[in-house]
Amino acid sequence: xxxxxxxxxxxxxxxxxxxxxxxxxxxxxxxxxxxxxxxxxxxxxxxxxxxxxxxxxxxxxxxxxxxxxxxxxxxxxxxxxxxxxxxxxxxxxxxxxxxxxxxxxxxxxxxxxx
Amino acid sequence: xxxxxxxxxxxxxxxxxxxxxxxxxxxxxxxxxxxxxxxxxxxxxxxxxxxxxxxxxxxxxxxxxxxxxxxxxxxxxxxxxxxxxxxxxxxxxxxxxxxxxxxxxxxxxxxx
Numbered sequence: 001x002x003x004x005x006x007x008x009x010x011x012x013x014x015x016x017x018x019x020x021x022x023x024x025x026x027x028x029x030x031x032x033x034x035x036x037x038x039x040x041x042x043x044x045x046x047x048x049x050x051x052x053x054x055x056x057x058x059x060x061x062x063x064x065x066x067x068x069x070x071x072x073x074x075x076x077x078x079x080x081x082x083x084x085x086x087x088x089x090x091x092x093x094x095x096x097x098x099x100x101x102x103x104x105x106x107x108x109x110x111x112x113x114x
Numbered sequence: 115x116x117x118x119x120x121x122x123x124x125x126x127x128x129x130x131x132x133x134x135x136x137x138x139x140x141x142x143x144x145x146x147x148x149x150x151x152x153x154x155x156x157x158x159x160x161x162x163x164x165x166x167x168x169x170x171x172x173x174x175x176x177x178x179x180x181x182x183x184x185x186x187x188x189x190x191x192x193x194x195x196x197x198x199x200x201x202x203x204x205x206x207x208x209x210x211x212x213x214x215x216x217x218x219x220x221x222x223x224x225x226x
Contacts, residue, residue: 009154036217043118043205043217044157090156100145100209101170104156 002027002093006105014113019063019078021108023091026072033074034092034102035065044090050074061085086112116141118208118218119188126224133193133200135221139208146189147215148181151203160204163189196225 007022025031032051036044048059055067061084065076074091088109092102119138127133139146144164149157150173162170163183174181178196183189193200203222207215 006156034214041219041222043219044207045217046214049214100215101147101159101162102157102215103159104149106156 002031002095002103004091004093004103004105006089006091006108008108009106010109010111012111012113013081015083016080019076019081019085019110021076021089021091021110023065023074023076023105024072025074025091025093027093027095029095032094033065033067034094035059035063035074035076036090036092036104037061038088038090038107040087047076047089081110081112083112083114086110118206118216120204120206120218120221122221123219124222124224126226127196128226129197130195133196133223133225135191135193135204135206135223136188137191137206137208137218138188139206140216143208143210143213143216145209145211146183147207147209148189148191149205149207151205151220153202157205160191193223196223198225201225 003026005024034049035047038044048057050057050067058064063078088107090107091105146163148160151157159173161174161181178194180192203220205220207217209215
């Protein structure tokens with residue numbers, strides 16, 4: 001079985017500051033890991049995904065995430081926050097290729113202060 | 115190439131009525147997933163369907179909820195005799211055989 005825990009339901013950073021959103025996972029098989037972004041009243045957009053290749057994954061909008069098996073983590077980072085990054089971010093896990101059912105974390109709401 | 119289309123975007127029902135939510139997958143996608151998002155929570159898996167088949171319904175409530183994905187037409191999530199606790203955003207996603215999930219913009223159900 002798979003599960004995801006996102007540490008911090010709300011994160012607030014200043015514009016230009018580092019963004020760090022934490023995600024820890026649990027999986028009985030090698031996982032596929034995903035970060036999605038959700039803007040108000042919209043659907044989910046895929047930011048990036050880890051599928052057992054490179055452990056450092058680069059995504060859209062300057063975001064990246066590093067898969068650390070020893071820490072069972074997949075934290076999302078961006079060096080410099082922009083006002084447009086304000087949104088809800090979801091970490092998700094699936095049980096690998098072919099197992100497309102995703103298990104989501106509870107989400108982290110990112111606020112950017114001017 | 116149109117994305118995943120969901121309708122209606124907003125639906126208001128009174129307790130006891132029926133709600134029908136529709137999802138048209140992306141062109142070429144034969145896998146459809148329904149997720150529910152309660153206020154201030156993440157998305158919870160409900161059901162996974164392929165054409166004319168329910169593959170995994172482990173997240174569906176045992177009563178009042180049903181889903182279908184007919185050979186022709188959109189996938190339908192049906193909620194009978196709605197209650198206030200059914201108020202949520204319902205998201206549909208689709209994928210090809212080995213591809214990533216693409217999400218629709220959701221249908222927001224409000225039960226009065």
